[in-house]
Amino acid sequence: MQHLRITSPGALTPAVLDLLRADPAVTGLTCVHGAALRPEGDLVEADLPREAVNEVVDGLRAIGVHREGSVHVVPVATWTSQPAHDAERETPGSSADAVVWAEVTQRAFDESELNWTYLTFMTLATLIASIAIVLDSQVLVIGAMVLGPEFVPVAALGLALVRRRPALLRHAVRALVVGFVVAIVAVTLAALVARGLGWVSADDVTAPRPATAFIYTPDKWSFVVAVVAAAAGVLSLTSAKVGGLSGVFISVTTIPAAGNVALGLAFGLGDEVRGSALQLLLNIAGMAVAGWLTLAFQQAVWRRASERRARLVARLRHRGT
Incomplete structure (x- = not known):
């Protein structure tokens, strides 16, 4: 109600x-x-x-x-x-x-706003992800995924296309581009400081990392996971039942990929940068497309429900007259 x-x-x-x-x-x-x-x-x-x-x-x-x-x-x-x-x-x-479209659209605008809080969460999440890569820690990778605020702006891309909201599209694109650029630059600077202090070496970044190797080695499963996660995430955002949203954060490697890009830039490791950048773009593309398709499907379904309700209202009005 x-x-x-x-x-x-x-x-x-x-x-x-x-x-x-x-x-x-x-x-x-x-x-x-x-x-x-x-x-x-x-x-x-x-x-x-x-x-x-x-x-x-x-x-x-x-x-x-x-x-x-x-x-x-x-x-x-x-x-x-x-x-x-x-x-x-x-x-x-x-x-x-x-799906209450006014509610979903308002939330997309609110959580895609480019502000200091959003940039801080992006930067801290990317920093934790970079530490997770150095330590090869899956626990820290999961923590970085949960902390990252990027999912709703990605979902807003599909919402803007389905609901024809160009202002929301610009809003979300700006938040994503600026957010990732600021986070990567800040973590690159932090990695340079750690390198200068001798805390982190190139060997720490290039050594075998079985627990976190998926971050810089994109494949077909990266795209499949991004698509499935985005569909689940959009359903969590639009439905009255939102319990599954945190699971989506833990399944998509956007923030960890950004953290590895920063480490690669700090140590001049081109392969790490290229692999992680591709992983990042692949995840965002898969999530945006899946979000758009899911929202388009929901809109089509609820358009039919609205038509049924309109016929019901018309019959009740006819009875009243």
Whole structure:
């Protein structure tokens, strides 16, 4: 169940109420006239199943509420209401499978923002990955993968293409390019310092590393894992069930590959740089393509569910008249 909190300019409130009243999925509808102070207007609140959110939000956008007012969509953790239960049961689809596009798009924008926090996590994750390579430690590689914040910007590439959001595409590309460049440069400088202090030598980087050799030796399985991981990650981002997202971070070697690129640059090891750079590009490409295909499939499926719901709403309106 989702809760809508709408700040509506007074002139638009009648249209907003007509839209919500006409939808059988909407329950708990309330309106407090004059409650909104900025902008001046009314406060409208309602409950509705997750499966019905997209059509209602699209209708509110068509009215123009978002230009002067606001529309908040908030998940309801616990609720008790027979009318709401009946509405959820009669709405086509499953709440766990439903994709709330406004929610997914907002999260993609928020987590793809290029800021100091994002760059810090990228740099620290890449630094841990480089240490993992020197020590040939799988545990540290996993830690670096979990810490890296790059998955959502990669998923945002596919979302931007499916939802036709060029601003989001630019946003995500900028975050990925600048994030990886800053992280690699910072870790390269750190590796040069470690080299000067005698902490790390070229032998540490080129010696046999059975536990972390996959980082700089891309093959068909690198691409397959990236595709499968991206599909699982996108499902975790769009579904109400998000428990699998951390598993995606642990399966994709983008951050470790960036760490090995930095080590290769610091010690002038061209093969390490080329192999790891190819691994990095292969993973990002596979994740972006798989994310795009997964989101396109979900959009097609939910377009059919929306059409079924539209026919249901039309029949109920016909009965009411």
